[in-house]
Amino acid sequence: MSLARPLARGLWSEMPVLRVGIGLCPALAVSRTLKNGVGMAFATAVVLVASRLLIPVVDRAVPGRMRFICRMAVIAGLVTGVDLLMTRYAPELRAELSIFVPLIAVNCMVIGGMDGGSGQGRAAVVLGGLGRGLGFAMALALLSALREAVGTGAVWGHRVLGETFNPVSVAALPPGAFIAAGLLAGLVGLVGSRRIGRA
Amino acid sequence: MDVGRLLAVALSAALVNNLVLERLIGICPSIGAPLRLRSAAGLGLGVVLAMTMASVASVAIDRYVLVPLDLVYLRTVTLVLLVVGSAMAAVRVVGNTRPRLRDARGRSPAGLVGNCAVLGVALLAVEKQYGPVEALVYAVSAGLGLLTVMVVLAGLRGRIEMGSVPESLKGLPIVLITGGLMALAFLGFSGMGSE
Numbered sequence: 001m002s003l004a005r006p007l008a009r010g011l012w013s014e015m016p017v018l019r020v021g022i023g024l025c026p027a028l029a030v031s032r033t034l035k036n037g038v039g040m041a042f043a044t045a046v047v048l049v050a051s052r053l054l055i056p057v058v059d060r061a062v063p064g065r066m067r068f069i070c071r072m073a074v075i076a077g078l079v080t081g082v083d084l085l086m087t088r089y090a091p092e093l094r095a096e097l098s099i100f101v102p103l104i105a106v107n108c109m110v111i112g113g114m115d116g117g118s119g120q121g122r123a124a125v126v127l128g129g130l131g132r133g134l135g136f137a138m139a140l141a142l143l144s145a146l147r148e149a150v151g152t153g154a155v156w157g158h159r160v161l162g163e164t165f166n167p168v169s170v171a172a173l174p175p176g177a178f179i180a181a182g183l184l185a186g187l188v189g190l191v192g193s194r195r196i197g198r199a
Numbered sequence: 200m201d202v203g204r205l206l207a208v209a210l211s212a213a214l215v216n217n218l219v220l221e222r223l224i225g226i227c228p229s230i231g232a233p234l235r236l237r238s239a240a241g242l243g244l245g246v247v248l249a250m251t252m253a254s255v256a257s258v259a260i261d262r263y264v265l266v267p268l269d270l271v272y273l274r275t276v277t278l279v280l281l282v283v284g285s286a287m288a289a290v291r292v293v294g295n296t297r298p299r300l301r302d303a304r305g306r307s308p309a310g311l312v313g314n315c316a317v318l319g320v321a322l323l324a325v326e327k328q329y330g331p332v333e334a335l336v337y338a339v340s341a342g343l344g345l346l347t348v349m350v351v352l353a354g355l356r357g358r359i360e361m362g363s364v365p366e367s368l369k370g371l372p373i374v375l376i377t378g379g380l381m382a383l384a385f386l387g388f389s390g391m392g393s394e
Contacts, residue, residue, distance in 0.1 A: 021230055021371045025315045029223035069283055076279035083275060099322040102275040106282065106318045108227055174221050175386065178379030186365075186372035 006124045010131025016109055017139035017181065018188045023109045026100050027140055028177040034156045037144030038137070039093045040100065043082050045133025047104050051075050052129035056122060072105070079105040109136065139184075147171050147180050205336050208329075212337050213344035215391050218316055220348060220382040222323070225316030229349045230374050239353050241293060247342030249289035250320045253282045254338035257321040259331050274325070282318045316345055352378065 010016070016023040023044075030040040054074055062070045083101050086094040094101060104110065109132055145155050151172035153161040170176045216222055219229045228246065232239045257278050265271055320341050324334040355377055364373050 019371075021227065024226040024230065025224050025319075028226060069280070072279055072283050073276060076276040079279075080272065080275045084272065099319060099326060102278070102322055103224075103315050103319055105275060105279050106315050108315075170383070173382075173386065174223055175379045175382035177223060178375050178382055182368070182372040182375030182377075182379060185375060186368045189370075189372065190367040 003123060003127055006128035007131040007134075010128055010133070010135045011138070012135065013192070014132075015135040015139055015188065016132055017136065017143070018185045019192065022112065023107060023136055023139075024181070026103060026107060027136070027143060028174070028181055030097055030100055031140055031144035031147050031177060031180075032151070032172050033148045034141065034144045036093065036096050037140040039086075039090065040097055041133070041137035041140040043086065043097075043101060044104050044107060044109070044136055045130070046082055047075070047078050047107075048110055048129045048133045048136075049126060050078050051110055052126045054078070056125075075110060076105045109133075143177075143181055143184055146184065147176060150180070151176065205333065208333055208337050209340035210391065212341040213347075214385070214388045217344045217348065217385055217388075218320070218341050219345055220378070220385045221389075222319070224319035225314065225345050226378070228314050228316065229345070229352050230371070230378065232349050232353050234353055234357055236350070236353070239349060243346045243349055245286075245289045245293045246314055246316060247339070247346060248292060249282070249285040249317045250342050251335065251338040252288060253278075253285035253317055253321045254324045254334045255331050256281045256285065258324050258329055258334040261325045262330070278318060278321050278325070282321060286317065348381070351381070 012019075014020050017027040026040060026044065027037075030036045051074070055071055058070050058074050059067060079102060082104070083094070086097075086101060149155050149160060150168050151170075153159055153165045153167045168176075171180060212218075218224050219226055225246075228242060232242060260277060260281065261274065265274060265277065320338050323341075324337050327337075329337055352374070356374055359373055359377065368376070
């Protein structure tokens with residue numbers, strides 16, 4: 001299946017955060033708890049897929065040098081929409097994610113894939129975006145579950161590690177984010193047993 | 200506006216709440232920065248320049264246009280467009296005055312815009328309700344903090360590449376872990392100065 005390939009690429013062989021060093025900032029910043037991680041991943045995936053659907057339309061209407069500015073304006077508009085929806089339906093999550101919701105607009109995953117590959121069909125570009133979004137979600141879920149478990153002894157608010165476990169609070173702090181991501185990236189690389197690319 | 204407050208803002212932005220290590224913004228350029236000092240400096244200079252212009256403009260427009268006219272919902276769009284403009288200007292300035300500092304990433308505005316640090320600092324400055332002067336000080340010192348981490352991490356990466364790292368940790372993982380240890384060290388600054 002030729003259409004399955006772009007999907008699978010983002011999902012595993014080029015999984016954001018853990019295998020390719022893109023999308024690191026939001027991933028490390030919001031992965032303190034699983035709930036935040038999943039919420040962030042969902043918002044990012046929506047913007048990612050929607051932007052890939054809309055960008056070709058913008059490109060056709062706008063020529064040359066103005067194209068980049070118009071693309072950014074469209075993406076910023078999409079992010080504003082997601083932001084307003086989150087404020088309405090998930091205000092607590094929105095408050096926890098704070099500036100990282102507007103920052104989706106300049107996420108390297110969103111900006112980086114705008115041109116798609118040359119010679120790729122529309123469907124492949126959109127599916128590539130979906131694959132990346134899902135890969136990002138998977139990476140964030142792994143990372144945030146690990147950090148929440150080690151940092152608080154619970155996952156999604158439910159206690160999973162026994163009463164005798166003493167939470168390691170550094171896991172919830174920024175250094176813990178770096179170290180957990182590094183160890184997870186190593187583990188994922190070991191499983192994939194391929195060299196890990198760099199941004 | 201007293202100098203003491205500006206000093207506190209600067210100290211906090213550069214060290215206590217270091218962008219990369221505590222705020223977790225701008226990690227990609229620090230981790231992926233070119234190992235050659237000259238290209239790293241070109242990239243860093245562009246980032247700091249764009250960051251400063253974008254923050255001051257954002258704060259001013261937010262305070263004197265968006266808030267009085269009740270247009271706060273346009274904040275993201277406005278700030279993103281300001282960042283795009285600042286990035287384009289910064290690329291032009293760095294390219295014209297220091298042609299030798301140009302490198303592939305510093306040359307295209309997309310490389311600077313995709314750098315979440317620029318928008319991140321503008322957003323933080325607006326969120327903290329800084330005035331234009333404070334925003335200027337904040338952006339410059341945050342940029343210096345970012346540059347410091349970039350340069351130190353580039354040096355460490357050069358050393359790491361020569362060391363014997365376990366096969367599965369080579370590349371991205373070991374750099375992340377190194378960044379974590381640096382962040383741990385920077386935790387020592389917490390409590391100094393307040394924003």
